[in-house]
Amino acid sequence: MRHALVRGVSPAMNRCELTHRVREAIDIKRAEGQHRAYVAALVDLGCRVHEIPADPNLPDSVFVEDTAVVVGDAAVITWPGAASRRPEIESVRAFLSDRLEVLRMEPPATLDGGDVLRVGRMLYVGASGRTNAEGIAQLRALVTPRGYGVVPVVVTGCLHLKSAVTEVADGVLLANRNYLDVDAFVGVEWIDVDPREPDAANGLQVGDEVLFPTAYPRTAERLRRLGTRVHAVDVSELAKAEGAVTCCSLIWDTAGS
Ligand code: GLY
DSSP: OOEEEEEEOOOGGGOOEEEEESSOHHHHHHHHHHHHHHHHHHHHTTTEEEEEEOTTTTTTTTGGGEEEEETEEEEOOOOOOOGGGGHHHHHHHHHHTTTTTEEETTTTOOOOOOGGGEEEEEEEEEEEEEEEHHHHHHHHHGGGGTEEEEEEEBOOOOSSSSHHEEETTTTTEEEOOGBOOOOGSSSSEEEOOOOOOTTTTOEEEEEEEEETTTTTTHHHHHHHHOOOEEEEEEHHHHTTOOOOOOOTTTEEEEEEE
């Protein structure tokens, strides 16, 4: 069974953190509608969706991916790089603790789940403005006994590693290689975003389909031409908060159907 944890759009989303984007007004009703459609797409793709209610005090909490990293039957609860986001972790921890073994990171480590790209048993971890060296070291100490490797990747010019690169098929990475140190990656195949769509590297692979923003049709066409099944979703209001399709869910598998 494939599970997806999501969290509703906060009515305070206009007070979100922004790092590389200019602030634009977010239409909360429209963002909520886009989020409902995103959730419906996850259901279409076979996920059992669990939803934590929206929190009016936590502007970025829809981006639930940043609060935890799932490795097998365990979840590492992160210590997010932005102080405003740290109160998001408690409700995620409480939800996951009934379902997965929960492991904790401790400050001064900081790490956002958006910086962790799992490819097989390897976790590529963005050394970004949100994830520090101590965060990468703590993650390594927690996941190494579970058979996962950790490789740091320098990220520049975008928020998270997964703003720059995501896996769209087993071992196949969609990327804007200008944003990251490609030499860190071993044994992967690359698909480049269309140069007119530099922020198009974030797709969410669910089974053999990829949830992908409607905002990037040229890159979507590249993916389709290479045989990827693209499930397009409009996340334009969520993108104004510097979020993308991977950030809005935390996905894990359990045995059985
Ligand atoms: N607004 C998303 C983030 O900065 O974490």
